[in-house]
Amino acid sequence: MRIDRSVTIDAPRSRVWDYVTDPENYTEFMEGLTRWDVEGKPARGLGARYRVLIRVGSADVGGLIEVVEWSPEGDMAWSSVTGVDQRGRWRLREDSQGYTRVSFRFAYGVAGGGITGLLAERLASIPLGRRFMRSLENVKAALEEPGS
Amino acid sequence: MEATGSTPSLIRRAARPLADALRGRLTADLDDRDPDYIRENLPFAWLLSTLWFRGEVRDMDRIPEGGPVLLVGNHSGGNLTPDTTVFTLAFYTFFGVERRFHQLAHNLVLTSPIGPLLRRYGTVAASHDNARKALEAGAAVLVYPGGDWEVHRPSWKSGTVDFAGRKGFVRLAVEAGVPIVPVVSIGGQETALFLSHGQRLARALRLDRMFRLKVLPISLSLPWVVNVGDFMGHVPLPAKITIQVLDPIDLRDRYGKDPDPDEVYDDLTTSMQATLDELAAERRLPVIG
Numbered sequence: 312m313r314i315d316r317s318v319t320i321d322a323p324r325s326r327v328w329d330y331v332t333d334p335e336n337y338t339e340f341m342e343g344l345t346r347w348d349v350e351g352k353p354a355r356g357l358g359a360r361y362r363v364l365i366r367v368g369s370a371d372v373g374g375l376i377e378v379v380e381w382s383p384e385g386d387m388a389w390s391s392v393t394g395v396d397q398r399g400r401w402r403l404r405e406d407s408q409g410y411t412r413v414s415f416r417f418a419y420g421v422a423g424g425g426i427t428g429l430l431a432e433r434l435a436s437i438p439l440g441r442r443f444m445r446s447l448e449n450v451k452a453a454l455e456e457p458g459s
Numbered sequence: 460m461e462a463t464g465s466t467p468s469l470i471r472r473a474a475r476p477l478a479d480a481l482r483g484r485l486t487a488d489l490d491d492r493d494p495d496y497i498r499e500n501l502p503f504a505w506l507l508s509t510l511w512f513r514g515e516v517r518d519m520d521r522i523p524e525g526g527p528v529l530l531v532g533n534h535s536g537g538n539l540t541p542d543t544t545v546f547t548l549a550f551y552t553f554f555g556v557e558r559r560f561h562q563l564a565h566n567l568v569l570t571s572p573i574g575p576l577l578r579r580y581g582t583v584a585a586s587h588d589n590a591r592k593a594l595e596a597g598a599a600v601l602v603y604p605g606g607d608w609e610v611h612r613p614s615w616k617s618g619t620v621d622f623a624g625r626k627g628f629v630r631l632a633v634e635a636g637v638p639i640v641p642v643v644s645i646g647g648q649e650t651a652l653f654l655s656h657g658q659r660l661a662r663a664l665r666l667d668r669m670f671r672l673k674v675l676p677i678s679l680s681l682p683w684v685v686n687v688g689d690f691m692g693h694v695p696l697p698a699k700i701t702i703q704v705l706d707p708i709d710l711r712d713r714y715g716k717d718p719d720p721d722e723v724y725d726d727l728t729t730s731m732q733a734t735l736d737e738l739a740a741e742r743r744l745p746v747i748g
Contacts, residue, residue, distance in 0.1 A: 346520075364553065367505075368505060368508070368510075369505070369508040369509040369512070369513065369514035369515060369516070370508065370509070370514075370516070370549050370552040371519065371549070371552060371553050372552045373552075393555045393557050394552075394555045394556075395501075395552070421499065421501065421502050422499070423495070423499035424501075424502045425499075427502045427503040427506055428502040430502070431506050434506070434509075435505075
């Protein structure tokens with residue numbers, strides 16, 4: 312299952328990049344997130360690892376993730392090491408008016424889960440999609456706030 | 460000399476394969492736990508827990524991040540306890556299927572048709588030896604001291620922690636040198652109308668000697684209407700299950716080098732009862748929660 316949400320932010324790409332790659336900010340802007348803990352070093356960049364949990368239905372779901380792609384002010388992507396299979400990506404692009412187009416992509420699944428796996432993925436995508444959209448709006452609000 | 464071909468001998472011979480199969484199902488093989496199987500079946504558990512039981516597990520982060528730990532819970536809901544389904548899902552999604560986790564279950568549950576599936580989830584027969592082996596292997600172990608007595612208590616006693624005076628878990632934690640984490644749940648006893656433990660019936664049928672069964676519970680449940688024994692399980696009503704994890708207790712830190720099981724038991728059941736009372740006060744209607 313893949314969820315893709317985007318928002319345009321009136322802020323330079325470098326500021327947006329700094330904000331969304333700082334692990335300290337995740338529990339503030341990411342809705343439903345119960346944990347985004349740094350595991351070891353580095354805390355940011357390629358190879359950084361985080362223990363991530365997000366409330367989905369009756370459970371906190373997640374696991375250990377590792378940053379596998381790091382293109383400053385462009386793309387940060389991660390993949391799961393343990394826990395639920397997942398991949399995520401921040402994709403930042405500048406539009407013609409100088410705004411920053413921010414995309415958040417999240418893919419997850421349970422290999423071998425059969426019908427119940429497909430059903431669970433579909434059902435979970437409804438609250439997750441809403442939360443990711445609200446999370447992007449939170450990022451936008453934090454960066455466009457006067458004096459921020 | 461034994462009379463070959465006599466009736467008792469024939470019965471023994473005929474029953475041997477069944478007895479061997481039952482013994483096999485009760486042998487503790489911790490390696491039966493299959494993380495891939497668990498991972499593949501988490502979606503089903505998630506659907507059941509989320510849609511049917513509206514499960515809510517609070518403060519999972521009170522469970523130590525690693526190492527052996529004895530999770531001591533109250534439980535409800537007959538032989539197929541929804542508390543276990545909801546908590547096991549929460550444990551595996553929170554810590555990952557990679558963390559070794561075993562649940563102790565009554566012999567009857569493991570010899571039931573779903574027994575082989577539960578073993579792959581990490582369930583082993585409830586015994587001191589099995590629990591000790593699991594803790595020595597570094598596992599988190601979930602034990603329900605109240606066993607068959609507590610799980611079949613009448614529905615109007617759902618707000619009571621009832622371990623029936625069983626204190627073996629204290630000795631187990633002390634011997635293994637592991638912390639106890641109390642786990643309090645509510646809602647399971649609303650999945651059917653439990654009427655009686657059926658103690659007298661169990662004694663009259665000698666079930667205690669044959670199957671370690673002290674009760675032969677009687678309930679009103681689906682699809683049987685009148686359900687005696689709950690041997691085939693039942694379709695649970697969609698009662699909301701709420702589970703609260705309490706702070707870990709290091710027995711030697713709190714009670715000294717040689718903790719008194721009576722004191723530990725009294726303190727633990729008192730604090731669990733207080734938590735259960737709080738959870739009960741939150742509920743407005745049976746089943747609805």
